[in-house]
Amino acid sequence: MHASLKQYLDGKIMLSPADEEYVDCKFKPRSTKRNEILVEKGDTARHIYFVVKGCLRVFLISDAGNESTRFLIFEGRMGTAFPSFINQRASVAAVQSIEASEILMLSHSDRELLLKNILGWERMERVGIEQDYIASIERIESFLSMDAKDRYAILLRKSPEIVKRLPAKIVADYLGISQETLSRLKAKN
Amino acid sequence: MHASLKQYLDGKIMLSPADEEYVDCKFKPRSTKRNEILVEKGDTARHIYFVVKGCLRVFLISDAGNESTRFLIFEGRMGTAFPSFINQRASVAAVQSIEASEILMLSHSDRELLLKNILGWERMERVGIEQDYIASIERIESFLSMDAKDRYAILLRKSPEIVKRLPAKIVADYLGISQETLSRLKAKN
Numbered sequence: 140m141h142a143s144l145k146q147y148l149d150g151k152i153m154l155s156p157a158d159e160e161y162v163d164c165k166f167k168p169r170s171t172k173r174n175e176i177l178v179e180k181g182d183t184a185r186h187i188y189f190v191v192k193g194c195l196r197v198f199l200i201s202d203a204g205n206e207s208t209r210f211l212i213f214e215g216r217m218g219t220a221f222p223s224f225i226n227q228r229a230s231v232a233a234v235q236s237i238e239a240s241e242i243l244m245l246s247h248s249d250r251e252l253l254l255k256n257i258l259g260w261e262r263m264e265r266v267g268i269e270q271d272y273i274a275s276i277e278r279i280e281s282f283l284s285m286d287a288k289d290r291y292a293i294l295l296r297k298s299p300e301i302v303k304r305l306p307a308k309i310v311a312d313y314l315g316i317s318q319e320t321l322s323r324l325k326a327k328n
Numbered sequence: 329m330h331a332s333l334k335q336y337l338d339g340k341i342m343l344s345p346a347d348e349e350y351v352d353c354k355f356k357p358r359s360t361k362r363n364e365i366l367v368e369k370g371d372t373a374r375h376i377y378f379v380v381k382g383c384l385r386v387f388l389i390s391d392a393g394n395e396s397t398r399f400l401i402f403e404g405r406m407g408t409a410f411p412s413f414i415n416q417r418a419s420v421a422a423v424q425s426i427e428a429s430e431i432l433m434l435s436h437s438d439r440e441l442l443l444k445n446i447l448g449w450e451r452m453e454r455v456g457i458e459q460d461y462i463a464s465i466e467r468i469e470s471f472l473s474m475d476a477k478d479r480y481a482i483l484l485r486k487s488p489e490i491v492k493r494l495p496a497k498i499v500a501d502y503l504g505i506s507q508e509t510l511s512r513l514k515a516k517n
Contacts, residue, residue: 199473207472209465222462231469254451262443265454272461273411276398279464280420282471283396283504284388315472 141166143191144243147215151267152259165253166243171236178234184223186244190214193240196309197221197232208313211301217267237309287316291324330355332380333432336404340456341448354442355432360425367423373413375433378406382429385498386421397502400490406456426498476505480513 140163148154154162166189171177178184180200188195190212197210197220209232212218223230227247236242245253253260281290291314295302302310302325311321329352337343343351355378360366367373369389377384379401386399386409398421401407412419416436425431434442442449470479480503484491491499491514500510 199469201473205473209468209472222465225458225462261450261454265450265457268454268457268461269414272457272464273414275461275464275468276411279398279467279471280388282468283398283501284390284394312472 141168141191141243143215144189147189147217148263152257152263154257158257162253162257165249166245169242169244171240171242173236173239175236176233177236178220178223178230178232180231180233181229182223183227184220184230184234186246187217187219187224187250188212188234189217189243189245191241191243193236193238193242194304195240195242196235196237198235198312199232206312207315208309211298211305211309211313213300221271237305282315287314287320288324290314290316291321330357330380330432332404333378336378336406337452341446341452343446347446351442351446354438355434358431358433360429360431362425362428364425365422366425367409367412367419367421369420369422370418371412372416373409373419373423375435376406376408376413376439377401377423378432378434379403380430380432382425382427382431383493384429384431385424385426387424387501388421395501396504397498400487400494400498400502402489410460426494471504476503476509477513479503479505480510 140159144163144166145159148162168191171193177186177188177195192214194214195212195218196208197212197218199207199209201207210218220230220232220234222228223232224247254264281293285293294310294314301313305313307318307321311318314321329348333352333355334348337351357380360382366375366377366384381403383403384401384407385397386401386407388396388398390396399407409419409421409423411417412421413436443453470482474482483499483503490502494502496507496510500507503510
Protein backbone atom coordinates (compact mmCIF):
# COMPACT_ATOMS: atom_id res chain seq x y z
CA MET A 140 0.00 0.00 0.00
CA HIS A 141 1.15 3.55 -0.75
CA ALA A 142 3.06 4.72 2.36
CA SER A 143 1.21 8.08 2.71
CA LEU A 144 -2.18 6.42 2.39
CA LYS A 145 -1.18 3.81 4.98
CA GLN A 146 -0.17 6.59 7.35
CA TYR A 147 -3.50 8.36 6.74
CA LEU A 148 -5.49 5.19 7.50
CA ASP A 149 -3.43 4.15 10.55
CA GLY A 150 -5.41 4.70 13.74
CA LYS A 151 -8.60 5.36 11.75
CA ILE A 152 -9.32 1.78 10.62
CA MET A 153 -7.94 -1.76 11.09
CA LEU A 154 -7.33 -3.50 7.77
CA SER A 155 -6.34 -7.11 7.09
CA PRO A 156 -3.52 -7.58 4.52
CA ALA A 157 -6.16 -8.59 1.93
CA ASP A 158 -8.25 -5.48 2.73
CA GLU A 159 -5.15 -3.30 2.43
CA GLU A 160 -4.49 -4.64 -1.02
CA TYR A 161 -8.14 -4.15 -2.02
CA VAL A 162 -8.13 -0.54 -0.77
CA ASP A 163 -4.77 0.24 -2.36
CA CYS A 164 -5.85 -0.86 -5.83
CA LYS A 165 -8.87 1.51 -5.71
CA PHE A 166 -6.65 4.61 -5.32
CA LYS A 167 -5.11 5.42 -8.73
CA PRO A 168 -1.88 7.46 -8.72
CA ARG A 169 -1.54 10.58 -10.88
CA SER A 170 1.02 13.36 -11.24
CA THR A 171 -0.23 16.87 -11.92
CA LYS A 172 1.44 20.01 -13.18
CA ARG A 173 1.38 23.38 -11.44
CA ASN A 174 -2.00 25.11 -12.09
CA GLU A 175 -3.48 22.04 -13.80
CA ILE A 176 -7.28 21.95 -13.61
CA LEU A 177 -8.68 18.61 -12.33
CA VAL A 178 -12.37 19.54 -12.32
CA GLU A 179 -13.80 22.37 -14.44
CA LYS A 180 -16.75 24.44 -13.20
CA GLY A 181 -19.87 22.75 -14.65
CA ASP A 182 -18.26 19.28 -14.79
CA THR A 183 -19.16 16.52 -12.35
CA ALA A 184 -16.40 15.67 -9.87
CA ARG A 185 -15.78 11.96 -10.54
CA HIS A 186 -13.04 11.47 -7.93
CA ILE A 187 -12.03 12.28 -4.42
CA TYR A 188 -8.30 13.12 -4.17
CA PHE A 189 -5.74 12.07 -1.58
CA VAL A 190 -2.73 14.42 -1.75
CA VAL A 191 0.63 12.62 -1.38
CA LYS A 192 2.67 15.73 -2.27
CA GLY A 193 1.66 19.24 -3.29
CA CYS A 194 -1.59 21.10 -2.79
CA LEU A 195 -5.02 21.26 -4.42
CA ARG A 196 -7.40 24.22 -4.36
CA VAL A 197 -11.20 24.18 -4.66
CA PHE A 198 -12.34 27.57 -5.92
CA LEU A 199 -15.24 29.56 -7.32
CA ILE A 200 -15.15 31.79 -10.41
CA SER A 201 -17.71 34.57 -10.71
CA ASP A 202 -19.26 35.59 -14.04
CA ALA A 203 -16.91 38.60 -13.93
CA GLY A 204 -13.92 36.23 -13.63
CA ASN A 205 -13.13 36.82 -9.95
CA GLU A 206 -11.90 33.79 -8.03
CA SER A 207 -12.58 32.85 -4.41
CA THR A 208 -10.82 29.94 -2.74
CA ARG A 209 -13.29 27.72 -0.89
CA PHE A 210 -11.01 24.98 0.32
CA LEU A 211 -7.36 23.87 0.27
CA ILE A 212 -6.17 20.26 0.39
CA PHE A 213 -2.61 19.73 1.60
CA GLU A 214 -0.40 16.63 1.86
CA GLY A 215 -1.94 13.76 3.78
CA ARG A 216 -5.50 15.07 3.36
CA MET A 217 -8.42 14.08 1.14
CA GLY A 218 -10.90 16.30 -0.63
CA THR A 219 -12.67 17.25 -3.82
CA ALA A 220 -15.54 19.47 -5.04
CA PHE A 221 -17.59 17.72 -2.36
CA PRO A 222 -21.22 18.64 -3.25
CA SER A 223 -20.60 17.63 -6.87
CA PHE A 224 -18.82 14.38 -5.95
CA ILE A 225 -21.40 13.24 -3.37
CA ASN A 226 -24.49 14.06 -5.41
CA GLN A 227 -22.86 13.43 -8.82
CA ARG A 228 -24.12 16.70 -10.25
CA ALA A 229 -22.48 19.63 -12.08
CA SER A 230 -19.92 21.39 -9.89
CA VAL A 231 -20.20 25.06 -8.94
CA ALA A 232 -16.52 25.01 -7.95
CA ALA A 233 -13.39 24.05 -9.90
CA VAL A 234 -10.47 21.99 -8.56
CA GLN A 235 -6.90 22.94 -9.43
CA SER A 236 -3.48 21.63 -8.52
CA ILE A 237 -1.73 24.85 -7.44
CA GLU A 238 1.66 23.11 -7.13
CA ALA A 239 3.05 20.18 -9.11
CA SER A 240 1.47 17.38 -7.09
CA GLU A 241 1.35 13.62 -6.56
CA ILE A 242 -2.21 12.49 -5.87
CA LEU A 243 -4.21 9.26 -5.46
CA MET A 244 -7.69 9.30 -7.01
CA LEU A 245 -10.67 7.32 -5.70
CA SER A 246 -13.64 7.21 -8.09
CA HIS A 247 -17.25 7.59 -6.93
CA SER A 248 -18.08 3.96 -7.74
CA ASP A 249 -14.91 2.63 -6.07
CA ARG A 250 -15.76 4.61 -2.96
CA GLU A 251 -19.17 2.90 -2.92
CA LEU A 252 -17.36 -0.46 -3.10
CA LEU A 253 -15.13 0.46 -0.14
CA LEU A 254 -18.19 1.56 1.87
CA LYS A 255 -19.90 -1.75 1.06
CA ASN A 256 -17.02 -4.20 1.30
CA ILE A 257 -14.56 -2.89 3.88
CA LEU A 258 -15.66 -3.33 7.49
CA GLY A 259 -15.22 -0.02 9.32
CA TRP A 260 -14.92 2.16 6.18
CA GLU A 261 -18.44 3.59 6.75
CA ARG A 262 -17.58 4.52 10.35
CA MET A 263 -14.25 6.07 9.33
CA GLU A 264 -15.97 8.21 6.69
CA ARG A 265 -18.75 9.26 9.09
CA VAL A 266 -16.21 10.40 11.69
CA GLY A 267 -14.09 12.17 9.04
CA ILE A 268 -17.05 14.01 7.51
CA GLU A 269 -18.19 15.09 11.00
CA GLN A 270 -14.84 16.82 11.50
CA ASP A 271 -14.90 18.37 8.00
CA TYR A 272 -18.41 19.64 8.73
CA ILE A 273 -17.21 21.10 12.04
CA ALA A 274 -14.36 22.91 10.24
CA SER A 275 -16.90 24.41 7.80
CA ILE A 276 -19.17 25.50 10.69
CA GLU A 277 -16.18 27.26 12.26
CA ARG A 278 -15.51 29.00 8.95
CA ILE A 279 -19.16 30.16 8.77
CA GLU A 280 -18.79 31.47 12.34
CA SER A 281 -15.72 33.42 11.29
CA PHE A 282 -17.66 35.08 8.44
CA LEU A 283 -20.64 35.84 10.70
CA SER A 284 -18.85 37.18 13.71
CA MET A 285 -15.24 38.17 12.95
CA ASP A 286 -13.49 40.95 11.11
CA ALA A 287 -10.51 40.50 8.74
CA LYS A 288 -7.98 40.87 11.60
CA ASP A 289 -9.52 38.08 13.72
CA ARG A 290 -9.92 35.80 10.68
CA TYR A 291 -6.26 36.27 9.79
CA ALA A 292 -5.13 35.62 13.39
CA ILE A 293 -7.09 32.34 13.51
CA LEU A 294 -5.75 31.20 10.13
CA LEU A 295 -2.21 31.92 11.31
CA ARG A 296 -2.80 29.83 14.45
CA LYS A 297 -4.73 26.92 12.90
CA SER A 298 -3.19 26.65 9.42
CA PRO A 299 0.11 28.56 9.31
CA GLU A 300 1.12 26.53 6.21
CA ILE A 301 -1.57 28.36 4.20
CA VAL A 302 -0.07 31.76 5.02
CA LYS A 303 3.55 30.63 4.59
CA ARG A 304 3.28 28.60 1.46
CA LEU A 305 0.63 30.06 -0.79
CA PRO A 306 0.58 33.19 -2.97
CA ALA A 307 -0.89 36.26 -1.20
CA LYS A 308 -3.74 36.39 -3.71
CA ILE A 309 -4.97 32.93 -2.68
CA VAL A 310 -4.59 33.62 1.05
CA ALA A 311 -6.55 36.87 0.65
CA ASP A 312 -9.43 35.34 -1.24
CA TYR A 313 -9.53 32.35 1.14
CA LEU A 314 -10.13 34.92 3.91
CA GLY A 315 -12.57 36.89 1.79
CA ILE A 316 -10.44 40.07 2.08
CA SER A 317 -8.48 42.24 -0.34
CA GLN A 318 -4.73 41.75 -0.94
CA GLU A 319 -4.15 45.27 0.45
CA THR A 320 -5.86 44.38 3.74
CA LEU A 321 -3.81 41.16 3.91
CA SER A 322 -0.52 43.08 3.41
CA ARG A 323 -1.48 45.43 6.23
CA LEU A 324 -2.31 42.51 8.56
CA LYS A 325 0.93 40.69 7.66
CA ALA A 326 2.98 43.82 8.38
CA LYS A 327 1.45 44.07 11.86
CA ASN A 328 2.11 40.43 12.83
CA MET B 329 -42.78 5.21 17.98
CA HIS B 330 -43.41 8.97 17.85
CA ALA B 331 -45.19 9.65 14.52
CA SER B 332 -42.90 12.54 13.43
CA LEU B 333 -39.77 10.53 14.19
CA LYS B 334 -41.17 7.55 12.26
CA GLN B 335 -41.83 9.82 9.29
CA TYR B 336 -38.27 11.19 9.53
CA LEU B 337 -36.75 7.69 9.55
CA ASP B 338 -39.00 6.26 6.80
CA GLY B 339 -37.01 5.80 3.60
CA LYS B 340 -33.73 6.43 5.45
CA ILE B 341 -33.49 3.15 7.38
CA MET B 342 -35.36 -0.17 7.72
CA LEU B 343 -36.15 -0.99 11.36
CA SER B 344 -37.64 -4.17 12.84
CA PRO B 345 -40.46 -3.64 15.40
CA ALA B 346 -37.94 -4.37 18.20
CA ASP B 347 -35.45 -1.87 16.73
CA GLU B 348 -38.21 0.76 16.46
CA GLU B 349 -38.99 0.36 20.12
CA TYR B 350 -35.29 0.54 21.03
CA VAL B 351 -34.80 3.73 18.96
CA ASP B 352 -37.99 5.33 20.28
CA CYS B 353 -37.02 4.93 23.94
CA LYS B 354 -33.70 6.75 23.31
CA PHE B 355 -35.47 9.95 22.17
CA LYS B 356 -36.81 11.74 25.27
CA PRO B 357 -39.71 14.17 24.73
CA ARG B 358 -39.56 17.70 26.11
CA SER B 359 -41.71 20.83 25.78
CA THR B 360 -39.94 24.17 25.64
CA LYS B 361 -41.12 27.76 26.11
CA ARG B 362 -40.62 30.58 23.63
CA ASN B 363 -37.04 31.91 23.92
CA GLU B 364 -35.98 29.13 26.32
CA ILE B 365 -32.22 28.46 26.21
CA LEU B 366 -31.35 24.76 25.77
CA VAL B 367 -27.56 25.12 25.59
CA GLU B 368 -25.71 28.13 27.03
CA LYS B 369 -22.52 29.43 25.39
CA GLY B 370 -19.65 27.69 27.25
CA ASP B 371 -21.73 24.61 28.17
CA THR B 372 -21.27 21.27 26.45
CA ALA B 373 -24.17 20.26 24.17
CA ARG B 374 -25.29 16.95 25.70
CA HIS B 375 -28.12 16.25 23.23
CA ILE B 376 -29.06 16.36 19.60
CA TYR B 377 -32.63 17.64 19.10
CA PHE B 378 -35.36 16.40 16.78
CA VAL B 379 -38.00 19.11 16.35
CA VAL B 380 -41.60 17.78 16.37
CA LYS B 381 -43.17 21.26 16.47
CA GLY B 382 -41.66 24.74 16.67
CA CYS B 383 -38.18 25.95 15.81
CA LEU B 384 -34.72 25.99 17.40
CA ARG B 385 -31.96 28.49 16.69
CA VAL B 386 -28.20 27.97 17.06
CA PHE B 387 -26.56 31.36 17.52
CA LEU B 388 -23.37 33.19 18.46
CA ILE B 389 -23.07 36.06 20.95
CA SER B 390 -20.13 38.44 20.62
CA ASP B 391 -18.39 39.98 23.65
CA ALA B 392 -20.27 43.18 22.79
CA GLY B 393 -23.57 41.25 23.02
CA ASN B 394 -24.34 41.08 19.29
CA GLU B 395 -26.05 37.89 18.11
CA SER B 396 -25.58 36.05 14.81
CA THR B 397 -27.77 33.12 13.84
CA ARG B 398 -25.69 30.20 12.61
CA PHE B 399 -28.36 27.61 12.03
CA LEU B 400 -32.12 27.09 12.27
CA ILE B 401 -33.82 23.75 12.98
CA PHE B 402 -37.44 23.47 11.86
CA GLU B 403 -40.07 20.74 12.28
CA GLY B 404 -38.99 17.31 11.12
CA ARG B 405 -35.26 18.16 11.28
CA MET B 406 -32.46 17.31 13.71
CA GLY B 407 -29.69 19.52 14.96
CA THR B 408 -27.72 20.91 17.87
CA ALA B 409 -24.56 22.92 18.59
CA PHE B 410 -22.83 20.33 16.43
CA PRO B 411 -19.09 20.89 17.14
CA SER B 412 -19.78 20.85 20.89
CA PHE B 413 -22.02 17.77 20.71
CA ILE B 414 -19.68 15.71 18.51
CA ASN B 415 -16.46 16.52 20.34
CA GLN B 416 -18.11 16.94 23.80
CA ARG B 417 -16.36 20.24 24.44
CA ALA B 418 -17.54 23.71 25.51
CA SER B 419 -19.86 25.27 22.94
CA VAL B 420 -19.07 28.54 21.15
CA ALA B 421 -22.75 28.79 20.15
CA ALA B 422 -25.94 28.76 22.22
CA VAL B 423 -29.15 26.89 21.35
CA GLN B 424 -32.53 28.49 21.90
CA SER B 425 -36.13 27.53 21.28
CA ILE B 426 -37.42 30.62 19.46
CA GLU B 427 -41.02 29.37 19.50
CA ALA B 428 -42.79 27.20 22.10
CA SER B 429 -41.65 23.80 20.80
CA GLU B 430 -42.07 20.04 21.17
CA ILE B 431 -38.74 18.28 20.81
CA LEU B 432 -37.21 14.82 21.19
CA MET B 433 -33.74 14.72 22.75
CA LEU B 434 -31.09 12.10 21.98
CA SER B 435 -28.12 12.11 24.37
CA HIS B 436 -24.53 11.70 23.21
CA SER B 437 -24.21 8.27 24.86
CA ASP B 438 -27.57 7.05 23.51
CA ARG B 439 -26.49 8.13 20.03
CA GLU B 440 -23.36 5.98 20.45
CA LEU B 441 -25.63 3.04 21.38
CA LEU B 442 -27.75 3.55 18.25
CA LEU B 443 -24.60 3.72 16.09
CA LYS B 444 -23.37 0.48 17.68
CA ASN B 445 -26.58 -1.53 17.97
CA ILE B 446 -28.87 -0.53 15.10
CA LEU B 447 -27.89 -1.93 11.71
CA GLY B 448 -27.89 0.89 9.15
CA TRP B 449 -27.82 3.76 11.68
CA GLU B 450 -24.17 4.51 10.88
CA ARG B 451 -24.94 4.67 7.15
CA MET B 452 -27.99 6.89 7.71
CA GLU B 453 -25.95 9.30 9.81
CA ARG B 454 -23.08 9.36 7.29
CA VAL B 455 -25.47 10.22 4.44
CA GLY B 456 -27.28 12.84 6.59
CA ILE B 457 -24.07 14.55 7.69
CA GLU B 458 -22.82 14.61 4.07
CA GLN B 459 -25.90 16.64 3.11
CA ASP B 460 -25.57 18.94 6.15
CA TYR B 461 -21.92 19.48 5.21
CA ILE B 462 -22.95 20.29 1.62
CA ALA B 463 -25.49 22.86 2.90
CA SER B 464 -22.73 24.50 4.97
CA ILE B 465 -20.37 24.55 1.96
CA GLU B 466 -23.09 26.32 -0.03
CA ARG B 467 -23.44 28.85 2.78
CA ILE B 468 -19.66 29.48 2.72
CA GLU B 469 -19.90 29.96 -1.05
CA SER B 470 -22.64 32.53 -0.54
CA PHE B 471 -20.42 34.50 1.88
CA LEU B 472 -17.42 34.28 -0.46
CA SER B 473 -19.04 35.14 -3.73
CA MET B 474 -22.44 36.78 -3.26
CA ASP B 475 -23.74 40.13 -2.14
CA ALA B 476 -26.70 40.68 0.22
CA LYS B 477 -29.21 40.73 -2.66
CA ASP B 478 -28.14 37.34 -4.06
CA ARG B 479 -28.01 35.78 -0.58
CA TYR B 480 -31.55 36.97 0.13
CA ALA B 481 -32.84 35.67 -3.25
CA ILE B 482 -31.36 32.22 -2.56
CA LEU B 483 -32.78 32.09 0.97
CA LEU B 484 -36.20 33.02 -0.41
CA ARG B 485 -35.97 30.20 -2.96
CA LYS B 486 -34.45 27.48 -0.75
CA SER B 487 -35.96 28.24 2.66
CA PRO B 488 -38.95 30.59 2.26
CA GLU B 489 -40.18 29.50 5.72
CA ILE B 490 -37.23 31.31 7.31
CA VAL B 491 -38.23 34.61 5.71
CA LYS B 492 -41.98 34.15 6.32
CA ARG B 493 -41.96 32.87 9.84
CA LEU B 494 -39.08 34.41 11.73
CA PRO B 495 -38.54 37.92 13.11
CA ALA B 496 -36.68 40.26 10.72
CA LYS B 497 -33.79 40.55 13.19
CA ILE B 498 -33.09 36.81 12.99
CA VAL B 499 -33.44 36.68 9.19
CA ALA B 500 -31.02 39.62 8.88
CA ASP B 501 -28.36 38.16 11.12
CA TYR B 502 -28.74 34.71 9.48
CA LEU B 503 -27.81 36.45 6.21
CA GLY B 504 -25.06 38.49 7.87
CA ILE B 505 -26.71 41.79 6.80
CA SER B 506 -28.31 44.72 8.65
CA GLN B 507 -32.07 44.94 9.28
CA GLU B 508 -32.15 48.08 7.13
CA THR B 509 -30.64 46.23 4.15
CA LEU B 510 -33.15 43.39 4.69
CA SER B 511 -36.11 45.82 4.68
CA ARG B 512 -34.86 47.31 1.42
CA LEU B 513 -34.51 43.85 -0.17
CA LYS B 514 -37.97 42.78 1.05
CA ALA B 515 -39.55 45.92 -0.41
CA LYS B 516 -38.02 45.15 -3.82
CA ASN B 517 -39.26 41.51 -3.94
